[in-house]
Amino acid sequence: MLFGASAAGAEPSIEDKRRQAELILAQVQELDAEVGAAAERFNGANYKLDQLASRLRETRHDLKRSRQQLGIARSHAGERLVQLYVNGASQSTLEIILGAESLSEVLDAVEANERILEQDARIIGDVKRLSERTKKRERQLVASRTTQGRLVRVLASERDAIAAKLSERQELLGSVRAEVERLEAEERARQVELRRRAEADLTRQRALAAAQQLRAASSPASQSAPAVSPPTAPDPTVEESPTPEPPTLEPPTLEPPTLEEPAPALPADASRGAQVVSIAMGYLGVPYKWGGASPSSGFDCSGLTMYVFAQIGVALPHYAAAQYGLGRAVSKSELAPGDLVFFRGLGHMGMYIGGGNFIHAPRTGDVVKISSISEPYRVANWVGARRVL
Known part of the structure; x- marks a missing residue:
């Protein structure tokens, strides 16, 4: 009876530790999942940051090209102005009028000069506007990249904070599991000792019973008593033993799931x-x-x-x-x-x-x-x- 009490007294401690380990394991699994999700958020932020960096490179390339186009347009306009100035010295508006044979010829010549100047001005204006739009886009992308960079750092910090919690829980789980293993080992050793003592007690009891039977058999009064008829009573109980055998033959019901695996059609x-x-x-x-x-x-x-x-x-x-x-x-x-x-x-x-x-x-x-x-x-x-x- 004392052995049984000591075994029961050891059990709650192990069960408490097992429950604690299960609780911490659930926390570890939850934190693991949070770290995985945080890592994916970090991956997503980095992915977007890479996209912004790529767009910024393209925008800067466009800006460089628009600046080159603006320079070329200005150069061409300058060359035309020089030509008009040089030509203007020998062919003023008065000379164009005096040299023309008709009024329409005068108007065409003057309009042609004005059109050239207007076209150059329009080209320069278009390129300048393109350049300004590209600059604005560059500023926006730089701002977005800066914001995204901050987000990446925040998410990295969030991920690291969760990881720190996870590490702490994993450490605690390791120590609790070690304690559970120690208690289980002690309990196994205790059970071995209890079994050894119980078997020793049983051996002594069997020896005592054998001695008592020997003494009883040696007395004349016990000679007539050995005929005992109860063996006929156990027979019905023996007949009942085959009944539990059929249920043990039912495991083949596990086979159908294996037949369902090839059912889905492969692509x-x-x-x-x-x-x-x-x-x-x-x-x-x-x-x-x-x-x-x-x-x-x-x-x-x-x-x-x-x-x-x-x-x-x-x-x-x-x-x-x-x-x-x-x-x-x-x-x-x-x-x-x-x-x-x-x-x-x-x-x-x-x-x-x-x-x-x-x-x-x-x-x-x-x-x-x-x-x-x-x-x-x-x-x-x-x-x-x-x-x-």
């Missing part, structure tokens, strides 16, 4: 899907890394798909939300190897590989691995799938 380009899946499988075990997009540095979720698809000539942006805008939507029942799958408000993604599974770079401290899209967490956070092949 016409299934070979490319198989090819990209084969490439992705080669990176199983590569560590997760924020912003990572290569086996040497590690992968984040969108970095993995970007890198893998690039090897078959398909360019994807390093941003889950941007990848979600590519290709065409497919339902879960239509999923085929190579389709992109998205979760948690586009904060996480992976690539479907068949059999209800997908390959992905899940979270900090983890590696590229295979998971099921049917896990409760995945089902609850499902967003959709896209086919880009």
Whole structure:
């Protein structure tokens, strides 16, 4: 009885620690998901920043070209003014009138000179306005790039703050798990000792019972008593034992789900899907890394798909939300190897590989691995799938 009490006394401590570990693990998983989403927001901000930088380069190129055009237009106008000045010395308006044979000839000559000047002025005005518009666009893009740069820094800070919390929780989880393991080891040792003592007690009790039977058998009065008829009573209970056997033959009901896997029709380009899946499988075990997009540095979720698809000539942006805008939507029942799958408000993604599974770079401290899209967490956070092949 004392042994039973000590075992029961040890149990609540282990259960408390297990519950604590489960609670911290849930917090770690939530923080992991937040870090993944924050990393994707950071990726998205960087993606937009790159686009702004590209547009700014194009605008500056346009501005340079418009300035060159303005210079050429001004040069041509200057040359014409010089020509008019030089010609004007020998052919004034009076000379044009005196040399003309008719009034229409006079008007045509004067109008021609004025038209040339108006055309030059119009060209210069157009180029100046283009130059001013381009300058304005440049100022706007510079301002947008500055704002976007600040946003990138804020998101990086947000991501790092969440990561710091995650690191703290992971440390605590490690210590609690170590405590659980220690308590479980102590409990296993305690159970071994309890079993050893119980078996020793049982051996003593059996020896005592045997001695008592021996003494009873040696007395003359007990000789007539051994005939006991109760053995006939257990027979009905023996007949009842075969009844539980049939239910154990029911596991074959697990076979139908395996027959449902080949049901979805594969797309016409299934070979490319198989090819990209084969490439992705080669990176199983590569560590997760924020912003990572290569086996040497590690992968984040969108970095993995970007890198893998690039090897078959398909360019994807390093941003889950941007990848979600590519290709065409497919339902879960239509999923085929190579389709992109998205979760948690586009904060996480992976690539479907068949059999209800997908390959992905899940979270900090983890590696590229295979998971099921049917896990409760995945089902609850499902967003959709896209086919880009």
